[in-house]
């Protein structure tokens with residue numbers, strides 16, 4: 001009897017991660033996806049410490065209901081909205097103001113005159129295709145990258161001319177995690193808290209709360225260098241929050257994070273925003289952004305093509321549909337037949 005040859009296999013670790021939706025949905029990529037194992041199982045009930053009381057009176061607007069407007073915004077109205085962000089009410093407090101931000105790398109214009117107003121107590125999502133300029137924008141906001149033009153102000157304090165004031169109340173999850181990974185998770189959290197001026201007792205209490213919230217209790221004594229990608233992301237997120245900042249800047253906080261942990265992180269962020277904290281996050285997960293963000297900006301080729309409340313930006317469709325439309329639609333995978341010819 002002839003035994004049929006085994007089909008060839010490609011082993012790809014989370015191939016769609018950090019890919020923008022048009023690519024992540026591409027049939028070629030879909031064909032390659034092999035289900036990822038869910039690693040960290042956890043159940044969380046511990047609430048995260050709320051941010052310190054705001055000096056201004058803050059009432060977080062509830063997430064806008066998923067009600068379709070009577071008329072879909074046209075591309076022209078969206079583009080106009082991009083230049084003048086449209087918060088729900090004109091008197092909304094603005095915690096973070098980006099004005100006419102520009103960043104070039106040689107001939108590449110990574111960020112092209114971006115202006116955004118982030119209301120206090122909101123969760124603001126920044127989405128865009130790979131290479132759109134999201135990380136570059138957030139890196140300038142957090143003072144990691146100097147802008148070529150424009151200004152960034154946190155509660156009126158300029159990030160570049162008044163960095164100590166501007167950054168004091170900021171918690172940052174950068175894109176490329178460069179942690180002190182020869183420390184244990186517990187030591188890293190301790191270090192983050194002490195650096196932010198907390199006393200040791202408070203740091204210990206908050207570290208325990210955060211470890212419980214992120215399902216890292218059993219990992220606190222292990223070296224961060226030995227953590228999985230998702231565990232590393234979570235301990236970095238916990239380090240960004242330990243001083244209960246008023247503003248969290250999170251670059252792809254859900255990347256590598258399993259669905260249970262993502263649900264926990266979502267709940268933590270929603271409680272945080274309900275207590276007056278503000279979250280600015282970038283993500284490729286359109287469903288998640290649509291579900292948790294009050295406001296969203298779609299960035300393509302360094303420019304904001306749409307921004308405003310979630311309902312204003314997505315119109316009558318989903319955020320993903322609007323994103324794909326503004327990002328230039330999907331490309332059909334042609335000329336890839338060689339992939340099906342198998343080298344054996």
Ligand SMILES: Nc1ncnc2c1ncn2[C@@H]1O[C@H](COP(=O)(O)OP(=O)(O)OP(=O)(O)O)[C@@H](O)[C@H]1O
Pocket residue numbers: 018105108109110128129130131132133134135136137
């Ligand atoms: N240090 C750098 N030197 C040169 N070019 C850079 C540098 N950092 C970013 N770029 C370029 O700037 C553009 C924007 O990159 P950026 O990382 O901000 O995109 P992104 O929207 O965060 O992408 P992704 O979704 O893939 O993370 C890209 O063309 C990128 O190649």
